[in-house]
Amino acid sequence: MDMGKDCGARRVGRAGLFGILAAVLTCTGGSTASADEARKLNVVTTVGMVTDIVRVVAGEHAEVVGIIGEGVDPHLYRASRNDVAKLQDADVIFYSGLLLEGRMSDTLVRMARGGRKVFAVTEGIDAKRLIEPEGADGHPDPHVWMDVSLWSRAVETVAEALSSCDEANAAAYRANASRYRGELAELDSYVKKVIASIPTRQRVLVTAHDAFGYFGRAYGIEVRGIQGISTESEAGVADINRLVAFLVERDISAVFVESSVAEKNVRALVEGAAARGRTVRIGGTLLSDAMGASGTYEGTYIGMIDHNATLIARALGGEAPERGWRGKLAEQKDR
Ligand SMILES: [Zn+2]
Structure with missing residues (x-):
């Protein structure tokens, strides 16, 4: 597969451009970006749930920008001109998939055809584990992040995709994903326990x-x-x-x-x-x-x-700590 080579070649191009900018900044007395920063992957994502797992897996090796923000409904979201510009500039794009971002599908397909590396984080999930609601014409329910064990599989997909685009940091991506998936397994147990109560x-x-x-x-x-x-x-x-x-x-x-x-x-x-x-x-x-x-x-x-x-x-009358799993939730009168 030539995906890795392709991403690598584009990164060299970005690093080269950054080098020129850094040189200009030096002349005017500004700070210079380190070579490491210049080599960071430029990753663009859609919803926050995807943005967060990509940030965790990428760690310090990528700049990750999410375009669908807090409180925004992804089913109805249309990419703005500014979003399209960000997507066009990305080395790698991650979205959730299964038609969650229904009105962005055309844009994402166009980006993929135009040579961008575009990945749906849900693509590695076994189709047998997807819920197919009645009357949905064979379209699976896209809300897979609600099952922590399924979203944990998406984390693995992110690690593999980033590794294929940036082989030099593959070990770091896999280690970050593995550590995070361990945490998700514990979270999954907490949710099971409190709901069962x-x-x-x-x-x-x-x-x-x-x-x-x-x-x-x-x-x-x-x-x-x-x-x-x-x-x-x-x-x-x-x-x-x-x-x-x-x-x-x-x-x-x-x-x-x-x-x-x-x-x-x-x-x-x-x-x-x-x-x-x-x-x-x-x-x-x-x-x-x-x-x-x-x-x-x-x-x-x-x-x-x-x-x-x-x-x-x-x-609903169950038992759960007021501040949640690890005491980090904000205080809220409803809780
Ligand atoms: Zn929804």
């Missing part, structure tokens, strides 16, 4: 859209979304009424909003239940398709999953 009858997760199918399967909690797998589909009055009846029948005490989806449908559930004499509260805001603020613990993949699992367990 929810009383059986309350072990139902009702959210704004169907982002938690993998979470439900991996951790043993029934899931219901008001909107479908993609937020492209609008929920109707009948969907809301059906869920209200379900909440009342099962005596479910809390439902959840999501940071990247409008709250109005979830509020309609709460009001619908109230009209039938039941109090259902909003258990908090889950991080479904976007992570928390960058620079915070919740703005990392591990923090996102910890936040969700801890919030869900506590809101």
Whole structure:
């Protein structure tokens, strides 16, 4: 495969250009970039969950820029002109795939055809482990990061892809991935434990859209979304009424909003239940398709999953430490 050679050749070109810029800076008395910095891979990613695992695996060997930010819905996101420029300049591009970034597909395909190295981090996941929802025309559910063991496989794919583009640092990429996957295995156990602590009858997760199918399967909690797998589909009055009846029948005490989806449908559930004499509260805001603020613990993949699992367990009567898996979650009144 000539992928490695190709990436290598392009990196030499970038390093050469950087060398010229550094020389100019020297003349004006500015600081110079080291040769190491000049050789860093320029990596562009889509959603935060992908950005974070690529940063962890790349470590100091790449500059990683994510283009879909905090609280932004990837199903509806269109690449801006500025994003396209970043993608065009990238040595390597990572996206989640399985049509999560539905409106960016054309752009990503064009980049791949134009010679960019474009990888879907979900491509190494065994197709048998993907959920195929009814009526989805054979399109698997893209929300695979909700099952930590599946996302751990994506970490391996990132390590292999970076290694193929930058053989000189392959050992570092593999070591970073291996260390991180060990941490993810521990996180996976924590999520299993706290979700299992929810009383059986309350072990139902009702959210704004169907982002938690993998979470439900991996951790043993029934899931219901008001909107479908993609937020492209609008929920109707009948969907809301059906869920209200379900909440009342099962005596479910809390439902959840999501940071990247409008709250109005979830509020309609709460009001619908109230009209039938039941109090259902909003258990908090889950991080479904976007992570928390960058620079915070919740703005990392591990923090996102910890936040969700801890919030869900506590809101539904289970047992979980207030500040989560390793005491790093921000204080929140909902938790
Ligand atoms: Zn989604």
